[in-house]
Amino acid sequence: MCLIRSAMLHAPNLVDHGVAPLDMRGLMAMIAHSSSRPRYAFMVLNLIAEVARPDGSAGPWVKQDGRSVLLRDWLCDALVPMGHRDPRRIALCERVRSAFERAGTLPASSEDATRAIDDEVRDRVRAAGKSNLSRAVSDLVRAGLLRRHYQGYRVDHHNRGAQRQAVYTLAPVTRRLFSRELAMLTPPLGAQRQLPF
Numbered sequence: 001m002c003l004i005r006s007a008m009l010h011a012p013n014l015v016d017h018g019v020a021p022l023d024m025r026g027l028m029a030m031i032a033h034s035s036s037r038p039r040y041a042f043m044v045l046n047l048i049a050e051v052a053r054p055d056g057s058a059g060p061w062v063k064q065d066g067r068s069v070l071l072r073d074w075l076c077d078a079l080v081p082m083g084h085r086d087p088r089r090i091a092l093c094e095r096v097r098s099a100f101e102r103a104g105t106l107p108a109s110s111e112d113a114t115r116a117i118d119d120e121v122r123d124r125v126r127a128a129g130k131s132n133l134s135r136a137v138s139d140l141v142r143a144g145l146l147r148r149h150y151q152g153y154r155v156d157h158h159n160r161g162a163q164r165q166a167v168y169t170l171a172p173v174t175r176r177l178f179s180r181e182l183a184m185l186t187p188p189l190g191a192q193r194q195l196p197f
Contacts, residue, residue: 022173027145035139037132040079044136045145047078048168049178056175060151060165072166076129080122089125096120137168145174 022030028042035041051071052058059071069077096117100106107113140146150164170178 022177024177027174027177030143030145031140034143035136037136037139040082040132041136041139043079043082044075044133045140045170045174046178047075048146049170049174052168052170052175052178056170056172057167058169059167070165071168072130072133073126075133076126077122079129079133080125089121092124093117093121096124137166145171147171 028038031041031045032038048058051062051074061068062071062074063069064074097106097113100113100116100120105116107116137146137148141148147169149167149169151167
């Protein structure tokens with residue numbers, strides 16, 4: 001068992017050099033051994049693959065409803081529904097409502113009040129989500145499944161700051177794996193997808 005775990009911990013080096021054959025099951029095993037929150041990290045990787053360009057890079061901007069959104073904001077917003085039943089999220093909604101009521105800024109219309117509370121909760125969840133996202137991306141980078149750099153004002157740079165924003169690039173082996181999975185889910189042009197039941 002220790003030998004298996006040791007092999008998994010050293011797997012990122014094999015991925016970096018394109019030596020290890022990797023299937024989806026192997027990728028999930030790598031993430032499970034590289035991250036304290038493997039399900040979350042896998043969802044992050046899957047979302048990045050969804051918006052990645054043909055070269056495997058995603059960001060710093062993503063198109064959403066005809067407008068450009070920062071990749072990190074888009075990822076945080078995409079992951080928000082995962083916690084809608086979380087007791088902490090429900091408690092946050094109540095705290096926000098109470099804060100609006102104490103300040104006398106809660107709109108009279110119930111629709112407007114709900115919208116104002118939702119907007120404030122989304123902003124707070126997004127702020128907290130960015131730290132969770134950074135940890136998940138760091139786990140994926142450490143596993144050799146993803147690369148990260150910062151792009152923005154004047155020059156690309158590996159450090160944040162100076163109006164630079166995150167760009168994530170799938171490692172070649174990760175890109176091939178997600179491309180293969182996507183191709184299997186996408187029916188040929190003009191063909192109808194066959195349901196598996």
